[in-house]
Amino acid sequence: MSKVWFSSLKGTDQSKIAEKVLMLHSAAQFQDTLVKNGYTAVKIHFGEKNNTGYIKPDWIKPWLKKINESGCKTFLTDTNTLYYGKRFNSVDHLLQAHKHGFSIDNLGVPVIIADGLLSKNFTEVPIPGKHFKSVKIVNDVLHSNTLMVLSHMTGHVLSGLGAAIKNLAMGCAPRSGKQMQHADIKPQVIIENCQACGLCLKYCLKEAISFYDGVAWIDEEKCYGCGECIATCRFKAIRHSMDDASAPLQEKMAEYALGAVQDKKGKVCYFNFLTHITQECDCMSKAQDKITEDIGILASYDPVAIDQASIDLLKAQTGEDTLLKLWPDNDYNVQLNHGEKIGLGSRKYELIEI
Numbered sequence: 399m400s401k402v403w404f405s406s407l408k409g410t411d412q413s414k415i416a417e418k419v420l421m422l423h424s425a426a427q428f429q430d431t432l433v434k435n436g437y438t439a440v441k442i443h444f445g446e447k448n449n450t451g452y453i454k455p456d457w458i459k460p461w462l463k464k465i466n467e468s469g470c471k472t473f474l475t476d477t478n479t480l481y482y483g484k485r486f487n488s489v490d491h492l493l494q495a496h497k498h499g500f501s502i503d504n505l506g507v508p509v510i511i512a513d514g515l516l517s518k519n520f521t522e523v524p525i526p527g528k529h530f531k532s533v534k535i536v537n538d539v540l541h542s543n544t545l546m547v548l549s550h551m552t553g554h555v556l557s558g559l560g561a562a563i564k565n566l567a568m569g570c571a572p573r574s575g576k577q578m579q580h581a582d583i584k585p586q587v588i589i590e591n592c593q594a595c596g597l598c599l600k601y602c603l604k605e606a607i608s609f610y611d612g613v614a615w616i617d618e619e620k621c622y623g624c625g626e627c628i629a630t631c632r633f634k635a636i637r638h639s640m641d642d643a644s645a646p647l648q649e650k651m652a653e654y655a656l657g658a659v660q661d662k663k664g665k666v667c668y669f670n671f672l673t674h675i676t677q678e679c680d681c682m683s684k685a686q687d688k689i690t691e692d693i694g695i696l697a698s699y700d701p702v703a704i705d706q707a708s709i710d711l712l713k714a715q716t717g718e719d720t721l722l723k724l725w726p727d728n729d730y731n732v733q734l735n736h737g738e739k740i741g742l743g744s745r746k747y748e749l750i751e752i
């Protein structure tokens with residue numbers, strides 16, 4: 399049974415969040431994973447343009463200072479996106495991170511985009527998977543001595559849940575690895591809902607969408623399943639072409655997550671932030687309303703356990719399975735079950751409140 403440490407934010411001012419992070423770090427003894435003069439990668443989502451739900455720099459500033467005091471070489475990191483946006487290449491990605499306050503002058507640590515300028519900086523890593531015998535993991539994560547994974551829990555248009563497993567899977571893969579995870583997702587136009595507004599054409603990186611008889615049409619030969627059109631459409635005119643499209647994606651996510659951490663036993667630490675939880679993820683270039691009040695922050699050495707605990711706390715607060723209700727076709731349990739099956743972690747946990 400894995401341990402998950404939890405600090406509640408109910409009735410807590412956001413100015414106290416940084417203090418909570420330090421408390422959890424100490425309670426979980428994450429300092430023991432740090433290697434003097436070694437490299438510590440802090441995997442975090444910097445937030446897409448106009449997004450407001452991402453983990454705020456001020457929440458982790460004192461924590462980063464404490465890590466640096468151990469003598470390790472710390473850096474913040476993420477990888478470039480499969481979809482077209484402000485984090486599609488390393489230059490724009492760094493500018494977006496700086497705009498949201500993730501900069502060396504503000505936090506005292508540099509930002510490194512782990513897959514390189516054009517997302518070619520990766521290594522094939524063997525894994526015992528159902529879908530993959532090897533996965534593509536970015537080198538700057540592989541070469542780090544310690545990995546700190548900071549995840550903002552949200553819903554997700556394709557996987558139902560975005561938290562530690564998804565952060566590892568997509569966030570530690572180059573674009574080609576992201577595409578391999580998305581390969582089973584094929585969008586389909588709901589003709590009666592299409593308003594021919596053209597947004598899906600604008601944001602389709604592969605130019606796989608065109609108009610035919612006044613409605614959008616998707617060329618499945620060109621489409622590589624990133625799901626950007628599904629997320630972009632304002633009229634719910636595009637959906638998965640398969641009822642079970644989410645399941646293989648989630649299983650592949652769990653396998654990519656395993657590839658990112660399997661050689662770092664005892665050297666990977668997780669924080670899940672249950673703050674401003676939204677229906678969609680922080681890749682959405684818009685501000686989103688939260689679906690519930692802030693719940694708290696969790697820490698663990700187990701990505702499956704921390705995601706399971708996060709779901710359970712959300713259920714306890716709302717009195718229902720909120721994410722499954724929001725995304726009934728995307729049962730998040732798939733990623734948790736497959737992660738447990740392949741040895742990524744355990745759904746059984748002990749919650750330790752501090």
